[in-house]
Amino acid sequence: MLSKTKVKYIQSLGQKKFRQSEMLFIAEGIKIVEELISEIPDLIVEVFAIQEWVEPQKKINAKIPITEITQQELERISQLTTPNKVLAIIKMLPEVKLSSIKNKVVLALDGIQDPGNMGTIIRIADWFGIEQIVCSTDSADPYNPKVVQATMGSIARVKIIHTDLKKWLEDMSDTQIFAAVLGGKDVSSINKISEGVIIIGNESKGISPELLKLSNIKIAIPAKGKAESLNAAVATGIILSHLI
């Protein structure tokens, strides 16, 4: 049985300021929680789950503190409209300094706002073997429950660094910096890369002019129909599938 204080505490982790003061975040659902348990077991603080999930897990993961709760309790602590059996409280991965980008492709996110897009981009990066994402300070919080959900577990594998993007890109001027813009070079005509930075812009404003100036290769995904734009995460996936 969960105490009222505990329920309130878990609910509070839905808010950024509490996540940051506690340095904790929550993940939900069988698939994501099991992936995080296997990837970052030492960062799992506590798992709350209904009986059905608890029984088999207790044997496999004897070290993970699991508390069995009722469906009603799960509904109270869950951030989802349809809670999915299990919720975990997890320590935030320490924000690392950006390691050298030598022989690496890095995504630079300029004000990605939508949590679903942010999470999907982290999942795409993981799919294409990108280990580091650099975000402007106004990008969505990667520990927002909706972001964590959309990463489908990839949050455990991709390092996310928040920084002054402009300053950071200025230091990168001797590497290839790609920016997707209308009228850029068809991305499918560009040779594969093993090193470089790819800037992804805000959902409605695109890449800010000051960052655009710092890019040295303008690329585009040619449109064949009448849609005005592509979703930011979809564009990221398409660009990476051609460049990597």
Next chain:
Amino acid sequence: MLSKTKVKYIQSLGQKKFRQSEMLFIAEGIKIVEELISEIPDLIVEVFAIQEWVEPQKKINAKIPITEITQQELERISQLTTPNKVLAIIKMLPEVKLSSIKNKVVLALDGIQDPGNMGTIIRIADWFGIEQIVCSTDSADPYNPKVVQATMGSIARVKIIHTDLKKWLEDMSDTQIFAAVLGGKDVSSINKISEGVIIIGNESKGISPELLKLSNIKIAIPAKGKAESLNAAVATGIILSHLI
């Protein structure tokens, strides 16, 4: 001032059964509503908007019935957490019979469930000039407000047909039918196509085995990292960017 009956009526269009009995749907937000007004003006039944949006529009679109409402009224009729100035009631596009797929690429959606994915896929199709999407009968309703939102207006240009996908694909056996599966041929190595069907599978179960059997070309997006899968809409975007 909106009557209670009117408010209830508009709210009811958030539910599929009312949308279907009325043959109407709602669209919200400046960008989408303005795009729909310009694309399908004859299907716009009524527009509700706050003063700021109404003033300039009344001159441009004299024929569209616009009702000015307050922000509070907008909040009551809106399906969004952050209503964006305008909401329109629109007649559903008549569900057409599938025209010949001669010289056309058609998407076949096998049980896409998430409204955001469905809407994003419609937007991607529009971007790549795909005019028709065939959906299994258990796919998300394209007139769900979240789908309409995610299409960013492309719902007005892409024809969506619901049908028994298995029967339909059986009739298509003399065309190329692509299916993305693990271990398929790298999509970037396949020649561009001007005709064919591309099957996109359900978010968690993938393409159902009975449909998979009907496909004659298995393709894949090679993974370089450790993520287990890609989001269905992102995969659609990547596949189309290589095949079209």
